[in-house]
Amino acid sequence: MTSATAPGKIILFGEHAVVYGRPAIAVPVVQVRATATITDAPPASGCLLIAQDIGEEVRLADAAVNHPLALVLRLALAAAGISHEPDWRVVLTSDIPIASGLGSGAAISAALVRATLNHARQPAPPETVSRLVFRSEELFHGTPSGIDNTVIAYERPLWFVKGQPPQSFAVGQPFTLAIADSGIPSPTKESVGAVRAAWQADPAAYESLFDRIADIVHGARRAIADGNLAALGALMNANQQRLQELGVSSPALEKLIAAARRAGAAGAKLSGGGLGGNVIALVDGETAERVQTDLLAAGAKRVIVTRIGDV
Ligand code: MEV
Numbered sequence: 001m002t003s004a005t006a007p008g009k010i011i012l013f014g015e016h017a018v019v020y021g022r023p024a025i026a027v028p029v030v031q032v033r034a035t036a037t038i039t040d041a042p043p044a045s046g047c048l049l050i051a052q053d054i055g056e057e058v059r060l061a062d063a064a065v066n067h068p069l070a071l072v073l074r075l076a077l078a079a080a081g082i083s084h085e086p087d088w089r090v091v092l093t094s095d096i097p098i099a100s101g102l103g104s105g106a107a108i109s110a111a112l113v114r115a116t117l118n119h120a121r122q123p124a125p126p127e128t129v130s131r132l133v134f135r136s137e138e139l140f141h142g143t144p145s146g147i148d149n150t151v152i153a154y155e156r157p158l159w160f161v162k163g164q165p166p167q168s169f170a171v172g173q174p175f176t177l178a179i180a181d182s183g184i185p186s187p188t189k190e191s192v193g194a195v196r197a198a199w200q201a202d203p204a205a206y207e208s209l210f211d212r213i214a215d216i217v218h219g220a221r222r223a224i225a226d227g228n229l230a231a232l233g234a235l236m237n238a239n240q241q242r243l244q245e246l247g248v249s250s251p252a253l254e255k256l257i258a259a260a261r262r263a264g265a266a267g268a269k270l271s272g273g274g275l276g277g278n279v280i281a282l283v284d285g286e287t288a289e290r291v292q293t294d295l296l297a298a299g300a301k302r303v304i305v306t307r308i309g310d311v
Contacts, residue, residue, distance in 0.1 A: 001039045004114035004124075008032040008102035009151045010179060010271045010280055012308075013220045013239055016195050016246055017213035018145040020206075023161045025169070025220060026151040029179065031304050034094035034107035036115035041087040049073060050091045051108075053098075060085055072109045072136045076116035079132060088119070097302070099185040101272025105140070106148040109133040129153040142189045143196065157308060159221060171309030173227030177280050178260065178291050182252050183301035184276030191248050191273035198247060206246075213242050224309075233266025233282045240269035248274030252299065257281075259298035263291040 007028040014024025041048065047060035049069055063070030073090065077083075092112060096104040113132045117124035130146075130153035137144045145162045158166040199206040216239045223231040240257060243249055253270045260268040260281035268281040283291045283305070292303045 001037060002115050002119040003035060003037045004111050004118055005033045005035045006107040006110035006114065006129075006152050007155055008096040008104065008107055009148060010102065010177070010278065011147065012177075012271070012280070013235070014213055014217040015270075015272055015274070016192070016243070016248060017210040017217075018147055018160065018162060019143060019192060019195070020199070020210045021162055022210050022214035023159060023217045023221075024145070024147055025157070025159055025217060025224075026147050027157040027306075027308050028151055028155045029102060029304065029306055030155070031306060032094075032096040032102060034092070034096055034104065034111040036108070036111040037091045037093075038115050038119040039089045039091075041089045043087055045087050047073070047085050047088045047090065050089070052091060052093045066139065068105070068136060068140055069108070069112065071139065072112050072132065073116060075132045075135055076113040077120075079113075079128065080117050080120035080122045082120055090115070097181055099187050099277070100181050101186055101188075101270075101274075101277030102179075102181075103148045103152050103272075106133050106137060106152050109136050110149065110152045126153040126155070140189070142192050144188070144192070148188075169221055170225040171227075172225050173229065174307055174309035175224075175229055175232065176283050176285075176288060176305060176307050178265070178283050178288065178295060179271070179304045179306060180256050180260070180279050180281070180295040180300035181302045181304075182256060182276055182278065182299070184250070184252055186273050186275050186277030188273040191275045194275075195246055195248065209242055209245055213239060216242065229266055229282065229284070236267030236269045236280070236282055237261075243270055243274060246274075250275055252276070253279055256295055256298050256300055259294045260291050263287065263294035265291050 264287035
């Protein structure tokens with residue numbers, strides 16, 4: 001039996017602008033994970049793919065060419081040098097909320113790629129996992145930047161620019177984020193598509209917004225390196241303002257953001273595609289509990305508290 005896992009993720013700064021070549025900062029969320037488990041099945045029984053959480057079961061031989069999980073498995077098998085259908089039972093589970101901005105789809109794909117390569121006794125370096133997951137993201141998410149598959153495959157905080165190798169960055173002082181799930185599904189394809197349509201209608205205005213977001217992301221990298229958490233919080237608020245201008249915030253997200261700020265968060269913003277999904281709030285030992293309570297009272301379905309920069 002072979003088991004492999006992959007974490008969730010959040011975008012700290014720069015979502016959407018990253019699709020247009022600007023930098024972004026993303027971190028893994030290791031409290032939630034997707035798992036793929038492969039066991040050998042009797043000879044000539046074929047390969048059965050079971051997505052337990054969504055109650056789906058499909059034989060690889062019968063799966064449509066564009067079946068998302070079958071596609072990832074086929075890519076991984078090819079990368080492992082397996083050209084025939086193996087006799088495997090592949091079980092996928094995840095505690096990452098679906099379509100919430102935490103990268104559930106990319107994490108399930110990454111766990112599946114890792115388990116496939118491991119079961120075939122092939123190396124599964126992050127660049128290979130990231131590349132294979134990106135192929136499926138491209139098919140199902142329109143025009144992804146590649147940040148989700150990259151941070152999930154590398155499992156460390158990353159500075160990311162589309163088409164470039166990801167970079168690590170310095171964290172002067174560890175910091176804590178509360179991640180609140182609005183409970184409103186946020187398929188990335190929709191928000192990315194909406195921003196693309198708006199950009200096509202008025203490229204100059206949107207390019208200038210993306211440039212202003214890029215300035216914020218550079219400022220955030222400096223604030224993180226300096227351990228300047230007050231500046232970091234202010235930059236989260238500034239990024240949120242620009243995301244609002246991009247049209248990807250929503251009344252429900254604004255309500256959560258306002259609740260977090262009122263409860264003492266140093267800054268708060270949506271994270272990921274927006275229109276639903278998650279908001280993140282910068283908290284500390286004194287504010288974490290109240291922010292968490294108030295986020296739940298303001299409608300959050302679940303709050304995860306995660307530390308960034310602990311080694
Ligand atoms: C989604 O986690 C981040 C977006 O910037 C899309 C992408 O980068 O592919 C909204």
